[in-house]
Amino acid sequence: MFMKPDQVLYTASATAENGRDGRVMSDDGHLDLIANAPPELGGSGAGTNPEQLFAAGFSSCFQSAMGVVARMEKKDISGSTVTASVGLGRTDDGMYELRVEIVARVPSLDKDEARELVEKANQVCPYSRATRGNIEVVLSVA
Numbered sequence: 592m593f594m595k596p597d598q599v600l601y602t603a604s605a606t607a608e609n610g611r612d613g614r615v616m617s618d619d620g621h622l623d624l625i626a627n628a629p630p631e632l633g634g635s636g637a638g639t640n641p642e643q644l645f646a647a648g649f650s651s652c653f654q655s656a657m658g659v660v661a662r663m664e665k666k667d668i669s670g671s672t673v674t675a676s677v678g679l680g681r682t683d684d685g686m687y688e689l690r691v692e693i694v695a696r697v698p699s700l701d702k703d704e705a706r707e708l709v710e711k712a713n714q715v716c717p718y719s720r721a722t723r724g725n726i727e728v729v730l731s732v733a
Contacts, residue, residue, distance in 0.1 A: 650675035656716035
């Protein structure tokens, strides 16, 4: 079921020129990057690529969601990190598909507490909510 926010609080805009072999810029000028496909996809790898940008956004958003849950539960997650690895592959029908692996490190909590926090953050994170049921997302605690 598609749900839309009642009120949009922020909108980010970016423009790409020449796709994976060009440039991507945000409308506010804070992001201005050369884009190149990685060598594994036949590119030079000299710039960033959409999968890296998606991984950066997902990891940052997920880390924030962990913070929201931790504050609600009065848990300390200082020193924690989230790494998102975004894979691009082909499906049986030849289409491209993404896969995401989220690895959370929460040194201030034991593994079971960290796992529970990560599961709850997965329910809160807008990236998790947007991808749920669309692509494979694997969660783990290091």
